[in-house]
Amino acid sequence: MTNILNADLHCHSVVSDGTLTPEALAERAKSNGVELWALTDHDEIGGLQRARDAAHAQGMRYLTGVEISVTFLHQTVHIVGLGFDADNDDLRQGLRRTRGGRKERAMEMSDGLAKVGIKDAFEGALKFVGNPDLISRTHFARFLVETGACKDTNEVFRKYLTEGKPGYVPHRWATLKDAVQWITQAGGMAIIAHPARYKFSPNEEFALFTEFKGHGGQGVEVVTGSHSAAEYVTYASTAREFGLAASRGSDFHSPLESHTELGTLPYLPGGLTPVWELLSTRIQ
Known part of the structure; x- marks a missing residue:
């Protein structure tokens, strides 16, 4: 497999905060030419069996997925996990604790x-x-x-x-170390989701990537629904700087709300190692 692969490795179903079932998402992904797909519900892996069965019914290759909320420097950061063993007890218990509250x-x-x-x-x-x-x-x-x-x-x-507005209440999520280790110890790869969305200073972002890699994180979303074309270039450079693999995902939630449709993103820039190359033995 190469960079020129229609992989969509970030989306959400009704099992978390999406509006479509795993089966409807799989059908939508396939109709848009997706070749490799992952469902990454927030802090929840209860939809993965349905997603895998639906992907195979559609003739798509599939990776297990989840998006874990962590607190880093008083901000919520999302870590996507791909290719893990969904039956791993430490991962399941960690996600259960994260959902609490x-x-x-x-x-x-x-x-x-x-x-x-x-x-x-x-x-x-x-x-x-x-x-x-x-x-x-x-x-x-x-x-x-x-x-x-x-x-x-x-x-x-x-x-x-959002912070400072009437309905905003912060939540204390897992630590960055927790999330990365739950994923990696379950045989998967941890990936920083949509890094351009976080309001970190350059020094804070450097700290995020440094600590993430120190805990065993291996990837970053370069091409994602909330990144601009300029940000694809920025985070391709970051991936090279930190020796991280590159991921691609729409972060699709709903036909009525999402600006980026499943499977419609540009391909990954050249000169990067796609996450799916490192996860080739985990693809189902």
């Missing part, structure tokens, strides 16, 4: 929104939740769009759900 956080978010006149947001958000253990800001955003409080989910986040 989401309901309590969601109720605090609802209280904050009530103070600015948005009532019953917790109950409203629950209508959009496929897995109650994984209620998130995205579900609140969908409720606020439904009620007409905002025109789209981006507006909801800007007005209500």
